[in-house]
Amino acid sequence: MEEEIRLPQRRGAGQTLLLFVAPFTLLLTTAAVLTYRFAAPAVSIRPALPADVSKEPTASPDNQPAVTTTEVIEEAPENATAADPTPEEPAKKSPLQQLVGTWFQERFGRRTLTIRSDGTALMIIEPSDVFAFAFGKRVEVQLTWEFDGDRAKYRVVDGSPKDKLELAKKSWGDAWDEQVVDITEMSFVLVGADGMRYEWRRATDDTQSATRSNDS
Numbered sequence: 001m002e003e004e005i006r007l008p009q010r011r012g013a014g015q016t017l018l019l020f021v022a023p024f025t026l027l028l029t030t031a032a033v034l035t036y037r038f039a040a041p042a043v044s045i046r047p048a049l050p051a052d053v054s055k056e057p058t059a060s061p062d063n064q065p066a067v068t069t070t071e072v073i074e075e076a077p078e079n080a081t082a083a084d085p086t087p088e089e090p091a092k093k094s095p096l097q098q099l100v101g102t103w104f105q106e107r108f109g110r111r112t113l114t115i116r117s118d119g120t121a122l123m124i125i126e127p128s129d130v131f132a133f134a135f136g137k138r139v140e141v142q143l144t145w146e147f148d149g150d151r152a153k154y155r156v157v158d159g160s161p162k163d164k165l166e167l168a169k170k171s172w173g174d175a176w177d178e179q180v181v182d183i184t185e186m187s188f189v190l191v192g193a194d195g196m197r198y199e200w201r202r203a204t205d206d207t208q209s210a211t212r213s214n215d216s
Contacts (some may be wrong), residue, residue: 038120096148099180099188103200113200121145121154125168138163153191 098169102114115121121143126134142158155175159165178190181197189197 085142096145096147098183099145099152102203103188105198105200105205107198112203115145119145135164136161137166139168141165141168147162147180151177152180 045206063162097114097117100117102112104110104112108125108131110126112124112126113121114123123141125135125139125141126137127139130181140160141155141156144157146153153176156165156169159168176192178192178198180188181191182189182199185202187199187201190200192198
C-alpha cells in the first residue's frame with residue numbers, strides 16, 4: 001500500500017517542476033525575440049533597379065582599376081582667341097589667265113610670245129638663216145588673243161617694221177583659230193589648221209639670259 005501511495009506523489013512533483021520551468025522558458029524566448037528585434041539593424045529588401053549605364057564603371061585594359069565614365073568639359077585658356085578663319089581657296093584662274101605670261105618656241109628662228117591678261121599679246125619674231133634676209137633680225141607683232149579653254153583665237157592688229165609686218169602677214173597669215181592641247185604650267189600646244197602641233201614653252205630667267213647672250 002505504501003508503494004502505491006508514493007508513486008502518485010512523485011508524479012505530482014514533476015508536474016510542479018514543469019509548471020515552473022515552462023513559464024520561465026517562455027519568458028526567456030520572448031525576451032530573446034524582443035532583444036533581437038530592437039537591437040538588430042533593420043534590413044529592407046527592395047527590388048533591384050537597372051544599372052545606370054552612363055555612370056557604370058568601365059573596365060580599363062591591362063587589369064587597370066575601373067574608371068567611371070564622366071563627361072569632361074575643357075575650359076578655354078584665358079588668352080585663347082577666336083579660331084583662325086579657314087584660309088580661302090585661291091581663286092580659280094580663267095582659261096585666258098592660264099596662258100598669261102611669256103612663252104617661246106623655235107620656228108623659222110626664235111619666237112617669243114607675251115600674253116597679257118587684257119586679251120592682248122606681243123610676238124617677237126627673230127628669223128634665222130634665209131628668213132633673216134627677207135624679214136631682218138626682228139619683227140614685232142601686236143595681237144589680240146582669246147582663249148576659251150579649248151581653242152585659241154588670235155589675230156594681227158599692228159606691228160613693226162611695217163614692210164616686214166606686211167610680208168609676214170602674207171607668208172603666215174594674219175588670223176588663226178587653233179585648238180589648245182596638253183596645257184600645263186610650263187607649256188601648251190597649239191594644233192594648226194594643217195594638223196601640225198606647235199609647242200610653246202614658258203620662258204624663264206635662264207631662257208631670257210640665253211636669248212640676250214645669243215643676241216650679243
